[in-house]
Amino acid sequence: MSQQRHGSTPGSGSGNVPAFPDLPEATIARLPEYLRALHNLGEGGSDTISSEGLAAAAGVNSAKLRKDLSHLGSYGTRGVGYDVALLIEQIEYVLGLDQRRAVCLVGVGNLGHALAGYDGFASRGFKIVALLDADEAKVGEVIHGLAVRHIDELAQVAVEESIAIGVIATPAGAAQAVADELVAAGVTSILNFAPCVLSVPANVDVRKVDLAIELQILSFHEHRKATLTALPGGRSATGAGNQEAVGS
Template sequence: MSQRANGSGFATGGPEFPDLPEATVARLPEYLRALHNLADDDQDTVSSEGLAAAAGVNSAKLRKDLSHLGSYGTRGVGYDVGLLIEQIEQVLGLHESRAVALVGIGNLGHALAGYAGFATRGFHIAALFDADPSRVGERVGGMSVRDIADVEAVVDAERISIGVIATPAHAAQRVADRLVAAGVTSILNFAPCVLVVPDGVDVRKVDLAIELQILSFHEHRKSALTALPAKAVGQ
């Protein structure tokens, strides 16, 4: 039996949201950011080419990604910006503000705790933790830093399912173990290490040094190409 799209753009008779490829999931936040910028500029509709350019992808890839949501746009008009924002936010689970625990209140932790952009993207820092007694009780971003020993009780009380680790690498695995034991099922890891977690726990790794090393490769490659004789480059 065929399925048809309901008013929210999702197929009826199926799951609450589609089973999306990981690459598509990774691009949806970029589309959402671009759409919010368009909405802020009072733009009601956008073509696939315009949205793709704003998100930094090609239009064919964007159309395929959005087709997974049941969104195909209108020929000659494009996509309804407001409706597409609602669809993507629903798929990403941003219709409710998700509580986040931040562990590690060093320089990076301070910056993350004070970042106002989380609130506008569907998240709020519900608790701050550190193992250093000198940090416990410190006020950061309007919140008091708690002892890591309290993580189980706080995660339960605040209904926290996402943890952010901003500790040194040597402490990250112990912190991850405590978060998982407390009931956290998703972790964003800023520590430069690989975490081992049970099945059912999702980890995203952010390593700024790796990103810089990748950019260094591109700089090295551009320098090498510039140094080649013109004939060699053209071959």
């Protein structure tokens, strides 16, 4: 239930922001990777980059990369490649990173503590503006320059800081309640680190990251490799695909 297909963006014509021709989810998931590669290249002094080069830096097939980029308009020059700076600008625009996004983090336990200090957020367009926890003992503690506030202040903080994205780093048992509170506070995107399924309204996006699951998937491949090497054929190596990247 809930969950419905894109209505399709009507035939444009309205003349407004073109919004985006609905990009394939697979493409969206790769854009950040391209962006990171482009930033590296840019710092390296490159001015333009070929699809082949960028694809290598991002770890994907070059045809796939070209098709991905073609979805958001043609910003390459045949015979030359892509203008690094321009492409960065374009991708950041599409991803909505031209504005710094405020994020709140709920659950300052083991993992939450680390996330609060994770450089990668700040350096890539996000700013954690609030740390929240239900544990009174943790309230007031200053972590990486930010004081932990009580979860009850969520609604107030969310409005003050215009928070649209929330990160849940609580135990699984508390995650659904926190999610409900985030939604009530107007948050429409949630990154969930708790190992559980969240139930949210259809207009709220949830992405789940479960570290143990990643290891379990690797465990399967280990198991498979182990049984394969034990088999007659013997030829182990050359596993099927090996560089799996996360991202639905």
